[in-house]
Amino acid sequence: MTQTYVQFQDEARDKVVAIFPGTMEDDPQPLDAYPVQGMLDDSDELVLNYLNPPITPEMELANNTATRNSLLSIATLAIDPLQDAVDLDDATDADIALLKKWKQYRVAVNRLDLNLSNVIWPVPPA
Template identity: 50%
Template sequence: MFGTAFSFDRDTGESTGPVDAQYSPLDPETMLRPANSLVKPPPPVGALQVAVFLLNYQGERNDAITEESDWTVYPDWRGVALYKTATGTKFFLEKQDINVLPADVDATPLAPGIDDTWDGSSWVLDTAKQRARLVATATAKRDDLLAAAAAAIAPLQDAVDLGNPTAEEQALLTAWKQHRVALNRIQLQAGYPSDITWPVAPGASA
């Protein structure tokens, strides 16, 4: 005859569900439990909870399990994305991290914005951090555009240096140099660095 026992993970002690258990042929009242299981069912759990037996124990301890052995409900934040309050880095708790709260690992389940800083209870916009990021982004784009301008200017300047530029080459050289000057002055714009009107390269559509 078979009944039902309730198994638990041997590493974490967490409930892993029901399993078939045979009753003793010598004593029909005695259930022969499979390893790592209890006769008593785990209690109902809510969100972010798990039923656990022998939290964090390692290996077999069947001799210590009796009909009176019981479950305990612990917090369970595993599987929930957490964010380090110091850096905003996203991570997840490990398998063994039952009964570990976000505050225990200096984290929060609240996702930060790209320029946010933790103020102790929530993420708030860090305007200095935001400006530094925007400046770095604008500088990288400007440098790419300056490199393209330098590549365009070089052969035109060669023609001028050799004393035989065409009128079109001369005009184009002037336009590219004006473009390069404008690129180097983007930080003078009123909206810099969050709202930049980028100079249009000669021959390109606006």
């Protein structure tokens, strides 16, 4: 098992805040700049959490909000020309049916609870 040279957040040593190349013996970091240093196995949960931090509820909400906004933009780009055709009395029956589906989709996307960790996104019209 490989050891990783780390800096801990504080004396509790329950959170890694930096990982350094080399070992403490080969490449020591200045203790005044990087206090509370140590070695951990590469597979240690603290090392793994530093390399791949768990997603916080705030991050989940931000990701879901960005996805929702993107899907709403896509829906609006599909709706606008169809609505123009309707407004100009130039829409076919297929245009009108597709417009309704896109509007239903956009409403469904907008009503989703973005605080959920596994949002089930609606499927856009074909």
